[in-house]
Amino acid sequence: MHPLLIGPALTAGIAAALALVIAVADRLLNDYGEVTIDVNGGKRRYTVKGGSPLLGALAGEGVFLPSACGGRGSCGACKVRVLSDVGPHLPTETPYLTPEEVSRNLRLGCQVKVKKDIAIELPEYLFNIKKFRTTVERIRDLTYDIKELYLRIEEPAGGISFEPGQYAQLVVPPYGDYKESTQRAYSMSSRPSDSGHIELLVRLVPGGIATTWVHKHLKEGDAVEAVGPFGDFKVRPGPATMVCVAGGSGMAPFKSILYHIAETGAHPDKEIWYFFGARSGRDAFYLEELAELERRLPRFHFVPALSEPKPEDGWAGETGIVTEVLARYLKERLPPGAREGYLCGSPGMIDACVKVMTAAGMAAEDIFFDKFA
Amino acid sequence: MSPEIHPLTLLVASIFTNNILLSNFLGMCSFISISKDQKSSSGLGLAVTVVMAITMIASWAVLKLVIEPAGIGYLSFIIFIIVIAAIVQVLEMVIDRVSPALYLSLGIFLPLITVNCAILGAILFMQIRNYGFLQAAAFGLGSGAGWWLAIALLSSIRKKVDAAPVPAGLKGAGITLVTIGFMAMAFIGFSGMVNVQ
Known part of the structure; x- marks a missing residue:
């Protein structure tokens, strides 16, 4: 044998022998029956x-x-x-x-x-949680930084069964500099009756692993895996008035909840108020759809609020930070009686809303939210 | 090179006069991070001692039976690393199986030790100083025990330092490194008593 080959060959031999020892030890020692x-x-x-x-x-x-x-x-x-x-x-x-x-x-x-x-x-x-193999059916720009991701479930054949308000974890495969697969949680915005699809709203977070992947790499027709449903952000039974507040992609669970209620007539004794906050016209979305829903569902009241409307927005609705609008409505517009808070948005927005709601006499245990930091 | 040193002398020397940590500054990362907690420090010290002794003997055998006869000393670094990694892996499985209690106190530290430079450092000292079998065994055991002693001492000192009014800028790793420096200086007091080179 060439003298240069002896070293590598012996090193490989030692490594193989040790690997064998580990394999045998694994068989013998890690066997717990x-x-x-x-x-x-x-x-x-x-x-x-x-x-x-x-x-x-x-x-x-x-x-x-x-x-x-x-x-x-x-x-x-x-x-x-x-x-x-x-x-x-x-x-x-x-x-x-x-x-x-x-x-x-x-x-x-x-x-x-x-x-x-x-x-x-x-x-x-x-026990309801499954891993879903899906195909990207549609990616749509809702705003300059929020995409609507519509996934068609290929497997398992029965589709997904969930309660509106729950979230799914999107499996992000390794890409670019990220060598490991990760999962990120997103509230599902699709209706439970559309059990063959999962819809997620993904806002681009600068430097975010999953959001960058969805915004810059994912294309229609790609295969994607998702695990779900998780969470207990669900509409509570009873006649208490629902006070919902969302900002940005926090729209997702409420889209699911509202369309589910409109479709099935669930929670017939609940009145629903939905406050949606955005900075200006270019950050707001689904406004026409929800206004249309408001006409179809008399007990639903939609209050979009822009904090810094631009002249070109031609904004005629509420102006101000969503928590200010919320505080005013809680005091002046909403019917008296039992109220429940449902929040989805940034941790800062959630904390501010909890403060406004408790100050208006709502009990902290009647305010529900998922905090995705 | 050092056939005249008695193994017992070497054992004592590697604990006190030539402490691998305080005279060679090897194995610093886990030394600094784990010494926050006295119980974990003892567990890690024990684990280092056991692994150091076993890997030293195994590496000595590989060195004398394979590396030296085949004249592939230039590959000894790689081979030693493979030997250490494999032994730690098997050791973890054995402990996990034999004694769950021991696994809890010692086993969880084993993955940390695979990449501990004190282990590889001691083995390389063994190679360049050309120790015999008993010398290597004594040196391995002693180096491990020395490392254990050093981390046990440091964790006790840090417990006292925690209660002391340390300037904000020095808190954490800063004051720990200063402490280690003083410890190393104190250990210089032992040096010169025995020569292991």
Whole structure:
């Protein structure tokens, strides 16, 4: 053999031998046999191969815990309550858990390994969560920085079943400088009756991984994966008046909720007020559609507000920051009686709205929102 | 090169007079970041000691049985890194299987150690100083124990420093590096007692 080849060959040989040792050790040591995952006190049982993290073991059975990081222990979304003993909390879990959650033995699904029979508690809605293979049917510019993404579900054939207001996680494949797949959550703006499609509103965030991908790379006809539905941003039952506030792409869940109500006549005893804030005409969208909906649905009142309308907008509606308009309407225009707040927008807008609503006498526990920071 | 040093001398020397951390400044990243917490420091110190001893012996065997006979010393860096990574991987699996309690206190630190330069550094010292088997074993164990001692000391000192009025600009890594400097100077007091070169 040529003397130059001996070194690389021997190095490769050593690496191969060590890889073999690892493979054998993995077979012998990581074999925990078949273990059972018991969910919600025997309601569901899964038999899986032991040794892998709970998150992956459940995903293999088609049960998807919410997870934005995909199991790297960096998002803390895959919290699950473990009823059986799986050892103390790991240092990789504690940063994501409050003392109260630790005492209830909430764990991160991606960090807990399933080595023996385990009993866990999951909310029922999680069993509805699936991974959808979709095709981009349409991408439409709503404003200069918000796109409407309309996805056709190819698989599973039954489409998606969700309650209006819930969100889906868009799977962003590796692209450009980003070498790893990530997931980002977006409220669905489509109606539940359109179960063959998922519609998302995506505002371009400068430097955002997912939003840049949607705005600059995604084309009609591309294949996209989405996981959902998640969340409990849903219309509460009862006759209380709905006070909805949205800014920008926060429009999404309300589009779904409003069209669902118009279509099915759900929540017939609820009056609905919807405040939509934008800076100027070029930031506002769906205004005609919602005005049309207002005519069809007498108990629905749409109040768009521009904070800095331009002369060319020819704006005749409310002017001012949406929270100011909201405060004025809460005091002067809305009917008295029970009210519920529904908010979707930037964390800053949500905090400001909560302040205005509680100052107007609404209880904090009657104000609902998903904070997507 | 150093056939005359007794392994026991080497063991003591590598803990005190030639502490891998405080005289060679190897393994600094985890030393600074983990020493915040005393319990984690002890766990990491134990893990480094175990891994250092085992990888040192394995690397010595690979060095004497493969690298030197084949004359491929120029590839020893790569080979040592592969050996360390593989051993840490297997060790993690063994501990996870044998003792969940030990895995909790030690196993979770193992991935950190794969990239710890103190391990590779000690093995390279072993190579250039041409240690025999017993010397290598003693040096590996001692270097690990020395690293453990250093991080245990630092974490105790940091606990005291936490309660002290440190100027805002020095808080965190700044005062820690100053502390390490003083520790290293203190350890110079041991130097010259034994020569391991």
